[in-house]
Amino acid sequence: MQSAQTASGTVKKALCVLDQVASFERPVRLNELLETSPYPKGTLYRMLQTLRSEGMLTYDDVLQTYSLGIRLVRLAHAAWTQSSLAPVARPILDALSKSIGETIHLAQLDNAQVLYVDKRNAHRPVEMFSQAGKVGPAYCTGVGKAMLAFLPDGELQRALDQQSYHRFTPHTLASVEKLTEELTNIRARGYAFDREEHEPGIICIAMPILTHSKRVIGAISVTSTTSRTSLDKLEALAPKMRQAADTIAETAEHWRFPVEQKSKEPMGS
Structure with missing residues (x-):
């Protein structure tokens, strides 16, 4: 079973990757993210794939770029309404x-x-x-x-x-x-x-x-x-x-x- 400390570290990494993708304010390639990412390529790639599978990121197969996903829009709307x-x-x-x-x-x-x-x-x-x-x-x-x-x-x-x-x-x-x-x-x-x-x-x-x-x-x-x-x-x-x-x-x-x-x-x- 995943420990609380490990889970916390994983969530922190995922949020860091989301923040990094958002900071470009445009679709971004993996190599661009690697230039400023604190994580090695393997870790970054795994985070990107997990966030993609959860709807937090989308991936354009033609342009090979990542963008913020529609699930974040729903969460942002809920936060805007509630907080x-x-x-x-x-x-x-x-x-x-x-x-x-x-x-x-x-x-x-x-x-x-x-x-x-x-x-x-x-x-x-x-x-x-x-x-x-x-x-x-x-x-x-x-x-x-x-x-x-x-x-x-x-x-x-x-x-x-x-x-x-x-x-x-x-x-x-x-x-x-x-x-x-x-x-x-x-x-x-x-x-x-x-x-x-x-x-x-x-x-x-x-x-x-x-x-x-x-x-x-x-x-x-x-x-x-x-x-x-x-x-x-x-x-x-x-x-x-x-x-x-x-x-x-x-x-x-x-x-x-x-x-x-x-x-x-x-x-x-």
Whole structure:
């Protein structure tokens, strides 16, 4: 019988392979995967075949490429429905988008990174990195900093240790010291800004979504460009954004929003 430790290792390898296939954002060949895989060819091939047989991956016999499978789409839809803020926040984001007319983002933290779970485009759409389903850095995005600022000390330290601090633009806060100072200001102010820290010309104001117990469960942002508006004009939207964030939080609590487990689940007998 397979031991729990062996099973855990197998699952971890399979998830790693899925993440690797997904990272290419296109069909990918075995040799391409091998170039960056931590596993030898035999192990990687076995993982690919297992994931293919379970519907997690598909294989194109003509092009000899692997792609994410339709089973993952079903699982992603279930996760979006059960664990994402998106279904709860949809009507609130719709109203906010109609009122403001700029790009609206809804995000949650995922392993110390930003997961964009929903988006409303501006009346005049702007090309930018963020899309629903994409993962971005927390330390240099408005929604990321808004969420980091309100994490408990222990969780915050773990999240800070996981940031890359890569300098995307001249405005990126590329050290833990500068980011920590910024987070202190965000806590005092109640909301965050993106001052062209992730993409040149892209600015935003971001509001954390906090429960009554002050647990951060997400963030919303209004994003635009330096050619269209200014941070001062975006800051004027803070009261409207706070109202929207509070409404999302209240609705989510009534909806029994999943609480992260703080301790190990008991082992089955």
